[in-house]
Amino acid sequence: MEQMTSRSNKKKVAVVGALNACFFAKRGFDVEVFETREDIRQAKIVKGRSINLALSHRGRQALKHVGMEEKIVSQGIPMHARMIHSQNGKQSPIPYGKKGQYILSVDRANLNKQLLTAAETYPNTKLNFDYKLQDWSAETGLMTFVRSDGLEEQIKADLIVGCDGAFSAIRKQFLRRSRFNYSQTYIPHGYMELTMPPINGEFAMKPNYLHIWPRNTFMMIALPNLDKTFTCTLFMPFEEFEKITTGNEVIEFFQKYFSDAIPLIGVDTLKRDYFRLPAQAMVSVKCTPYHIGDKCVLMGDAAHAVVPFYGQGMNAGFEDCIVFEEVMEQFNEDFSAVLPEYTRVRVPDDHAIADLAMYNYVEMRAHVNSRWFLFRKRVDNLLHFLMPKTIIPLYTMVTFTRTRYHECVERWQWQNKVINYGLLVSATGLVLGGSYLLIKNPPDINKLIIPAEKMWNRLMALRTP
Amino acid sequence: MEQMTSRSNKKKVAVVGALNACFFAKRGFDVEVFETREDIRQAKIVKGRSINLALSHRGRQALKHVGMEEKIVSQGIPMHARMIHSQNGKQSPIPYGKKGQYILSVDRANLNKQLLTAAETYPNTKLNFDYKLQDWSAETGLMTFVRSDGLEEQIKADLIVGCDGAFSAIRKQFLRRSRFNYSQTYIPHGYMELTMPPINGEFAMKPNYLHIWPRNTFMMIALPNLDKTFTCTLFMPFEEFEKITTGNEVIEFFQKYFSDAIPLIGVDTLKRDYFRLPAQAMVSVKCTPYHIGDKCVLMGDAAHAVVPFYGQGMNAGFEDCIVFEEVMEQFNEDFSAVLPEYTRVRVPDDHAIADLAMYNYVEMRAHVNSRWFLFRKRVDNLLHFLMPKTIIPLYTMVTFTRTRYHECVERWQWQNKVINYGLLVSATGLVLGGSYLLIKNPPDINKLIIPAEKMWNRLMALRTP
Known part of the structure; x- marks a missing residue:
């Protein structure tokens, strides 16, 4: 067992998730960040979901707290309104709010990289990549990892913060405990991403909009990227995806429902990209409580994965950091009081946004037509x-x-x-x-x-x- | 790897759960029953939940199919009505149905023993006790166990039937798969069992009733046993259980709410038994689908644990066997067709009884007073x-x-x-x-x-x- 030496007199916090690391580091905690994957800033190919994210007020407030708002906002593309594409090709905007109110299309990978770099600037923070969690104890705070060199390493933390995503490894141990309420619900729809390239070096459609093709049982959306491409995401029941098996069937399908998008994506790209990856599943996760004793807490997607139809997944996760911060302030960093209070105040809100996202799953593809x-x-x-x-x-x-x-x-x-x-x-x-x-x-x-x-x-x- | 030799030309079915074993054995399958625990028929102390069970029509029909109905019914005690005990000690019966309709109070341990003995009578069935499941594959049907002698044993089955209870080990692998919907909900109430001894060798209350003391936020029930005792079960929110910390507080509490039960249970027994075990949790589990491919299926509590307030937990589990039997008949024992169809027909019914049991959780303790x-x-x-x-x-x-x-x-x-x-x-x-x-x-x-x-x-x- 290798013991880490403490770099301060403060308690040690082990976190997954770079934004949270900044919050704890800013309070002076001795922070260890653990990532299962390699450092994405050095990785040649960035694996994982490439969907761009919608950043709005809650997420921005959290970024602001750690001085990152301006940087991230400057690298995002404002979207002032939805742009509804009707089946006959007509486009009509529906603003998101009042004049001057907008949401931002940001690049998931770039955001992660920026936050890692921000976390690293704190002297009391250490980033550990390629650390695979083997076991951990909610009673002692002892975590066992396997490093990339194959050796085991044990680290004892005063607080383990599990922000390790919708399929959280930390959460698995919660599931084994009595009186932990949990649900995971997969929706019947899957999603598939298609790229719409620039035309003559310019965006193929108006850039400052979230484009939506609502078609009742299914829909397509498109978000702009800094490189002047759009990422189109097709949401459709799995069995509908499976019905389309040849390139010609793809074109036929688009001809019928998204004819205005064919020349913009390109017939050949469409025929090829549709079969690049199978449609991906979407899950909604709710659970309670978020903590075990005074040593472990779940945050972000690990605590509440939501379907992506309200654009609040990241925003809710980032807001968790602010709420935790507020409770820390209120209870003077006493984890034995902070953790139960965090569960008490945050669970109803996370459950509400999970329900709203599920509701918008219907509204976006159907009601928008009414x-x-x-x-x-x-x-x-x-x-x-x-x-x-x-x-x-x-x-x-x-x-x-x-x-x-x-x-x-x-x-x-x-x-x-x-x-x-x-x-x-x-x-x-x-x-x-x-x-x-x-x-x-x-x-x-x-x-x-x-x-x-x-x-x-x-x-x-x-x-x- | 030790390969088991097949005792027949039929496919091999690995099951947990003795009733299911009888169903498969009757169809001529080569059946291996695996129990994590020792043989309860040889065990000196029977551990685990001792609550007696309410057997009714669905459970009886399943027992009848394997020739066990009469035997089990003869060892049960008919309950023709609920007997409502009001706070002032007044008793009023509410019949369960028409004259002659009744449910049966049966002993959980005895029922398990009888079913194991019944399964053993089939020459194509082998019982394996003290077999702890280490790993299994839904793709190959290969199961790895650790036996009581510490050795590993591998067994390859054509069908793995997981009836391993509300905290199913088999179900854990379902949870790791995409598009498996799952929820576990613990109710705020816990339960505690207290024994009401016979008085002068006779039942302390009228035996052919399910006695209920409904008190709105909590309640007590009592079921008769063959040894002329009653098992009383107190259902109450956990925080209420925790408020009572001394023997005198127990008596005070009973004096206020269940005064007629004090002389029947006995002051000293009550003071002692209340602190024997902490209150136990109750969970409702729903999931779908019940199968993976053509090699694994969940049944009974593993597929649908319900709260005990409709007396249908065991009956629903036993009925699963009949429904599976019907689907096997319909699809000629072709597992690749049987398993999806079983999921399709059974899920809505199991979800309905889970909801009904949750509904009765309110009705039994509150509405009965209205x-x-x-x-x-x-x-x-x-x-x-x-x-x-x-x-x-x-x-x-x-x-x-x-x-x-x-x-x-x-x-x-x-x-x-x-x-x-x-x-x-x-x-x-x-x-x-x-x-x-x-x-x-x-x-x-x-x-x-x-x-x-x-x-x-x-x-x-x-x-x-």
Whole structure:
């Protein structure tokens, strides 16, 4: 057993996850970062998921705390609105919020690299790569790793912070304990990434948008990258992916549903890239409690993997760091009080965002096609403009504030009741008022036929296509 | 590697769980039963949960298939009704179904022993005790065990049947696979068992009942045993258990809530037994799919642990055997077709009984105290008597038929709508009819005062206390 010498008088914290390392290092803890993989900054080929991420307020606030916000934001591409591509090729934008509010498309690999470099600048932090966790004890804080040279190394930590992703190795030991509630739910959809190259050195579509092709049971989205490509992601039930087995079937399928994207991706690229990798699964993980005793805590995807449809996965994980920081402040870094309190305050919010992401999984691909949905979005935005503190659209609360996720949901349900009731009252008022005027001044019936026909046509147009 | 020689030309099935062994042996398979523990028939002290089990129709049908029904039923104690103990000591029975319908209190350990002996009578079955599963492959069917002599043994099976309980070792490998949906939910209540000894060689309470002391947030139940004792089980939130720390506090608590049970259990026994073991946790497990490829399938508690409040845990597990048998018949023992079909037909039913058990967790300790609940139970029973094929109480469908669990739930929801609507219409009819009669023949107002007062008192008494 090789004992690490302490570089300070502070407690030792073992973490997976570079942002968390910065938070603990900033507080003066003696921090050891462990990565199962090699240092991605030196790696030739970056393996793993390449999806770009949507960074918004919560994530930015966490980056700001460790002085990284500006750097990361400057390397992201602002997206001010969704751009809806209808089946006939028509494009219509739906803004994310008020003027000046936007989310950012950032590169996952680049973000990881920047955070590792930031963590390394703290003298009380050590990065360990190629360390495979063999065993650990929640009672003693002793962790056993196998290093890249094949030797074992043991490290004793005062706190083990498991931010080791949706398939967390740390979480496995939680599962063996009594009274640990856990669920993992795979959705019936898989995803597949396709690259849309630049055209004449420029973005093939308008860059400052998150492009969406909603098609009810499935959909495609596209996010811009710094190299002027777009990463297109096709979300579809696995059995639909499996039905397409030849290049020609791919083109036929795109011809039918995403015809405007074919010339932009390119027929040959499309035929080839569709078969490069099988469709990937998406999982939603919820659990509670997040801690064992006073020595281990789960954070980020390890505690709450969410489906990617609200663009909040990374933001929720980064916000965990702020919430933990707040609880640390409140309880004076006493882990035996901090850990239970962290579970108590954070679980309801993480469960709420997991549910919201699942809800948006339906909304993004189906509701966006409904005129009633678009009408309600406009009403919400108008009311938000008129009463900015009373009516706040759900998306705005989630994306552009730090309102606790579970409070966003509660407030949204309340607002919906109020607005729907208001719309009902207004509609009734209009009908009653109109009837009264008609009775008082009966108009020439012949003059009514044409406006009535127009109104009827409008009404018909309002129905979901 | 030690290869087992095949005792027949049939495929080899490795199972945990003696009832399943009988089913496969009866079909002529070469069956190996593996138990982690020693042979409980030889064990001096039987460890593990000692709760007695409630056997009803589904479980009996499975036992019947392997010729074990009569034997097990003869060793059980019929319970025709719940016996509700109110806080003031009053006892009132609520029958489980029609006359002659009853559930059976059976001894878990004895049942296990009988089933092992039954499995052993098949020449194509071998029982292996003290075999600890180290590893297994869903692809090859190869299982590695460590035997009691410390040696490893490998066995290759054509089908691995995992009925290894709520904390299944087999299920762990399912969890590592993609697209396996899983949830484990611990309820906030724990349970504790207390023994009520016989009095003068006779049962201390009426034996042919399941005694219930419903107290809203907690409850106690008691089931009769063949040795004329009752096993009392106290269900209570963990934090309530923890509040009671001394023998005197136990007595105080019982004095307040279960005073009629104190003389029957005995003050000294109560003071001692309460601290014998800490309260035990209860978990509800749901998952899907139940199979991997054509070589492994989960059944019983390993596939669907339920909380014990519907008395269906064992019955659902035993019914799994019948359903599997039916699918085997349908697909001619072709595992590659049988396993997916078993998942398809059985998952919705197991999930339904898990939900129902969770629902009854509230009903048993709280609703049973409500007069509206008792009134509705009586209405349901009356309607069942009048229209035995149209209206069937939920409990009857679940306990005394083999109606698929998910169909029981659907039918119950439909019946509730119809009955509640019927009650509303009848009440309205009574009011209208009464008003009409009153207007036609206005009675002397003074004669109405006393009956009105009586009716008012009745109505008041109908409210939940």
